[in-house]
Amino acid sequence: MANNRYRCEACGNLTRFDVVTDRRERSFNHFSLGGEMTVEETEVISESVVEVSCRWCGNGRSVVVLDPGTDA
Secondary structure, three states: OOOOOEEEOOOOOOOOEEEEEEEEEEEEEEEOOOOOEEEEEEEEEEEEEEEEEEOOOOOOOOEEEOOOOOOO
16 A cells, blocks of 8 residues: 555644555464464555544545645
């Protein structure tokens, strides 16, 4: 997933957002002889952003994705 930068046009927030994503991934799980599991490899098959809301004002309708290279 690309690390999008967001901006809330309602309050000006640039740093705090709640982001909900849908993700499908394939993982290699290694179980020790004692039964403890360790995830050794993870491959993201698909991922999409479902919802983004501002942590400061709670608004989700005014959050926009900033273009890469934009200072804000």
